[in-house]
């Protein structure tokens with residue numbers, strides 16, 4: 231099954247180059263994913279192809295008109311079998327790996343990139359399944375959040391990332407940040423690779439990696455540890471780390 235992404239935007243050309251590059255481009259070439267970019271203006275019916283209008287009730291800025299959006303969503307998603315219509319919005323559910331995993335259950339995803347003050351509220355009520363936010367900050371448009379979501383989802387499509395194990399070990403996959411990585415040379419400007427990684431004892435390396443993942447999660451994202459089921463030994467390890475100066 232090919233995962234299909236449709237992106238509705240006023241700037242399809244800005245997205246095209248990114249979708250053709252690197253891992254995303256290769257995944258599309260191999261037929262594992264499909265990217266379809268749609269120009270919202272193509273669904274505007276007036277002679278100026280307008281997609282925005284003034285805010286009812288007064289106030290600054292413009293709002294994206296409902297008619298082109300509804301027509302575009304209906305046209306694009308009419309053949310969806312197991313699809314989801316997502317509006318990228320700072321008011322949405324915050325994007326996290328758990329959300330990405332949940333959304334990966336959908337074979338077809340239509341992403342709506344807002345601009346201006348956002349879209350007419352009636353589109354949210356009648357045509358959108360959910361809103362997703364990249365974080366608690368405001369961008370000028372939904373294009374970057376759409377690319378972030380497409381990339382995170384594409385990485386989970388079977389066959390896209392070389393080794394499935396590398397997905398399993400990644401940050402957030404088991405609730406922890408990933409352990410540190412090193413490559414050659416063994417000593418770089420006086421900084422050495424930890425000795426244990428050079429000795430080749432797989433069991434010891436795995437134990438070291440787990441401890442390092444716990445250590446760096448405690449240092450960088452202690453909030454993640456509160457949601458985790460840890461073994462008694464791991465709890466003791468964390469307590470010992472907390473006591474270190």
Ligand SMILES: C[S@@+](CC[C@H](N)C(=O)[O-])C[C@H]1O[C@@H](n2cnc3c(N)ncnc32)[C@H](O)[C@@H]1O
Nearest residue numbers: 318319320344347348363364368369370371372
């Ligand atoms: C300037 S913003 C509109 C913000 C809106 N007036 C508000 O205060 O909620 C324009 C568009 O950028 C996108 N956008 C901005 N910040 C975003 C974020 N953090 N996550 C996802 N989309 C975002 C949305 O598609 C939005 O319609």
